[in-house]
Amino acid sequence: MSSDPWGRVDETGTVYVRTAEGEKVVGSWQAGTPEEALAYFERKYEGLVVEIGLLEKRVKTTDLSAKDAQAAIEHIRHQVDEHHVVGDLAALSARLDKLAESVESRREERKAQKAKQADEARAAKEALVTEAEELAQSEQWRAAGERLRSLVDTWKGLPRLDRKSDDELWHRFSHARSAFSKRRKAHFAQLDAQREDARKAKERLVAEAEALQNSTDWGATAARYRELMADWKAAGRAQREHEDDLWNRFRGAQDVFFAARSGVFAERDAEQTENLKLKEELAAEAEKLLPVTDLKAARAAFRAVNERWEAIGHVPRDARPKVEGRMQAVERAIQEAEEAEWRRTNPEARARAAGLTGQLQDAVEKLRKQIDAARAAGNDAKADKLSKELEGRQALLDQALKGLQEFGG
Incomplete structure (x- = not known):
């Protein structure tokens, strides 16, 4: 007969394990010496020790669900209760009890976290609804429309609430968007009507301007052209497809008249030449x-230059496209700088970029912990596989960080 502190083998080859409740039969051994029997069942005990250790690490370092963790605990506990091993079974049971308490504690934490997330999602959706209802009254049609579309994207990214609450909030949100769309549609319908009226008014102005273009009554005709120009500005803009053509005809008729008058009055040539010089200096x-390095200063400076420009009279007709083109190029550059500044400071885009970066940083950190856990458990194959996944996530994170830097964040 052979024995050790946790078990023994009797003369019949029956193996026993010692417990607080007394000896329990482990199994029968007929294949070798009693010492080999004890060694075999002690190795099985060590296997359970390793299995419990690995489960403890998984519970601590991974996102193993409470349900799966509890199932794993019960599986090992069943093996302990079957006492087919030789060793300190009470110690294993104590570790399993402690692990079960840890799992339950984490279950409660996750339950609380889920409740907190639900409260945060509710608050976020209520904030979206409030903003949408405010935007529904806006007359900044383009900006408000873009912001409402952005709010829809944000809504889609939030978790669902209970069905009743979610449906009620969505109904308010959808109603606000519909109200804005209805007001915008009515506004542009009215605008279309106004532009049609402007088109008709400008066609009448063009007809009169073309009828006057061959007049030699220089003073009266020039005065009438000034009146027609005032009427043109007061008429408002026609539809885009008509505005440029009408303007070219209107301006062309004036050009014919003023070019003829310039031929009669030589001093006008000198005046226009001087005007060209002044406009070239302003350009x-x-x-x-x-x-543009200081957008606000550039905008103000250009406005001041443009006011002086507008105060200067006509320039020679053949020189006008070039000198006006120079001013228009500067104006376009400032407008492009304004658009670039708006995009750079767009809070929704920055928030999305920051949110994506945060998610990727969490994913990278999580993978690193999993790799460490796998290495510690001796699972190099799993660690190598996770390392390859980490390389991909890290590349995405580097890209996201670069994009975030472009927002100045």
């Missing part, structure tokens, strides 16, 4: 604002 002054 050069405006061009010095580029490249």
Whole structure:
């Protein structure tokens, strides 16, 4: 007969394990010496020790669900209760009890976290509804429309609430969007009507301007052209597809008249030449604002230059496209700088970029912990596989961080 502190083998080859309730039969051994029998069942005990250790690490370092963790605990507990091993079974039971308490504690934490997330989602959706209802009254049609579309994307990214609450909030949200769309549609319908009225009014102005273009009554006709220009500005804009054509005809008729008058009055040529010189100087002054480094200062400076520009009279007809084109190029550059600044400071885009970066950082950190756990458990194959996944996530994170830097964040 052979024995050790936790078990023994009797003369019949029956193996026993010692417990607080007394000896329990482990099994029968006929294949070798009693010492080999004890060694075999002690190795099985060590296997359970390792299995419990690995489960403890999984519970501590991974997102193993409470349900799966509890099932794993019960599986091992069943093996302990079957006492087919030789060793300190009470110690294993104590570790399993402690592990079960840890799992239950984490279950409660996750339950609380889920409740907190639900409260946060409710608050976020209520905030979206409030903002949508405010935007529904806006007349900043483009900006408000874009913001409402952004709010829809944000809504889609939030978790669902209980069905009743979610449906009620969505109904308010959807109603606000519909109200805005209805107001915007009515506004543009009215605008279309106004532009049609403007088109008709400008066609009448064009007809009169073309009828006057061959007049030699220089003073009266020039005065009438000034009145027609005032009427043109007061008429408002026609539809885009008509506005440019009408303007070209209107301006062309004036050009015919004023070119003829210039031929009669030589001094006008000198005046227009001087005007061209002044406008070229102003164009050069405006061009010095580029490249735009201080948007606010550039905008104000260009406005001041443009006011002086508008105060200057006509320039020679053949020189007008070039000098006006220089000013228009500066104006376009400032507008592009404004658009770039708006995109750079867009809070929704920055928030999305920051949110994506945060998610990727969490994923990278989580993978690193899993790799460490796998290495510690001796599972190099799993660690190598996770390392390859980490490389991909890290590359995405580097890309996201680069994009976030472009927002200045």
